[in-house]
Amino acid sequence: MRQSIRLVRVKGIPIGVHWSALAMLVLIVTVLALRVLPTAAGDPSTAAVWAVAIPTGAVFLGSLLAHEAAHAVVARRHGIRVKSVTLWLLGGVAELQDEPADWRTDLRVAIAGPATSLVIGATATVAAFTAQAGGAPGLLTLTLMWTGVVNLVLGVFNLLPGAPLDGGRVLRALVWRRTGDRVRAAGSAAEAGRRLGWAFLILGVLLVFFGVVMDGLWFVLVGWFVVVAARAEAQQGALTTSLAGLTVAQIMTPHPDTIASWSSVAAADRVALTSRQTVFPVLDIDAVPVGAVTLGLLGAVPEPLRRSTRAAALVLPVPAALAPEEPAGHALAALQGGPVTVFVAQEGRLVGMVTGDDINRVLQQAPLRERKL
Known part of the structure; x- marks a missing residue:
């Protein structure tokens, strides 16, 4: 995915955002300001809610960058070249130029992102309970709790077993370990991702049918992305197999x-x-x-x-x-x-x-x- 805005370079890795990430930021800030933060204890003012929602949205994007940067850092430590890290509408992408040399490397690179999200989520959640116990303003407590829960959900969601999610990479590494065949393992992860994507699509349609429109549409969008990306992974596997042994x-x-x-x-x-x-x-x-x-x-x-x-x-x-x-x-x-x-x-x-x-x-x-x- 090509970056629209180049932010910085970290150890030679370009860090940037796709224009669609701006749409994600607007959506997150709007949801925070209109649905989440107004429920904080103390009945915060509209101005205070928006003043907190904007930086909180930015912090969430930063946590997504940390998730993808973790993949990139671990990959670099194992000699895998990293082309870029980019945020976009549905999260982030760390583009690797090389394939892992063995299943252990594959597993370590895959698990680094979800582990980072879970650590961020746990830290923010503990901070929220600590702030509440210390009598901090309700707006601060709710902001920390939201940040923690969202990152915990992000970490767990990414561990679902299906490509292109990180859990699909974990599945690929484990199948690779069992069979000794990376191409076969990649095919298994892609097929699991395709089934997972269709499950999200069906769930989204059912939610829309029963009147939960916004959440349903979000599941449909995520399901469509997973299905398309899983198909691309399968095609990539077919290409890799076709080119094997050729110069x-x-x-x-x-x-x-x-x-x-x-x-x-x-x-x-x-x-x-x-x-x-x-x-x-x-x-x-x-x-x-x-x-x-x-x-x-x-x-x-x-x-x-x-x-x-x-x-x-x-x-x-x-x-x-x-x-x-x-x-x-x-x-x-x-x-x-x-x-x-x-x-x-x-x-x-x-x-x-x-x-x-x-x-x-x-x-x-x-x-x-x-x-x-």
Whole structure:
């Protein structure tokens, strides 16, 4: 998930928020101000309620960041690269660039987030009871109690056994331990997540039917997200299986058609119209790739500008080039960040590229390779 607002970098990890997290903040603050905090002892004023609701909502977002940061920190300690930590509408995402090396690492990374939420929840709950015993204002006591309960619920919810929840990762690690097969374990976690998501959807529909509309719609939203994400996990597992044992050289498009960076778009048309590619490496005068252009970008340049616009002005950035002998899974990981292609280079020279079309072709060829074996 791409970050809309970059907040900070912690030990090299970008921490940010997606724009949808702002909607979550508004929703939380509104619920606090209109439904939760007005019930505090002492009959607090509207101004006091809103003055407390806003920072409390921000503190809750901070607890979500702590949850995801815990995953990232534990992953880094085990040599797993972390791309980013991002908050969005339904919580947070810690994007890992590498897969855990063994089931123990998988389990430790998975459990770190829920454990952090449970610790925060328990601490806030104890603080609430302590504040109440000490005669603190009812608004403060209720705020601490809400923060504690919500984090406890968050920790328990994330431990439900189904991908993409942390409990799904825990399930994957345990099945991996029992079977010794990570791919099979991932498939089991994805299937459990799909069933869990449908259970949430059905529960949400029933709640709406019986008049509990807001809670029902929330369960429907969460269920839909879990089902979609579980399906994506299953597809990822299928891709990982398909690429197992293959090298980048075996899946790449070798010696692709290229476009010179100094060429005009009109000149690039001649290459694009005679090629079967939809993505083209752009090379500088030393034949070094400087980026890529797509058919869509070339076609979007207006006719009056096609002779004066250079291909270099249209290039899209690409990840660092891979070597032909690297595992094919490295190309899949590089493409997951959203680039249109990843280049393959040997001794500094372009020898191929891998695009989403290449990955899809390998996926479709998988049954043929299995029959051949």
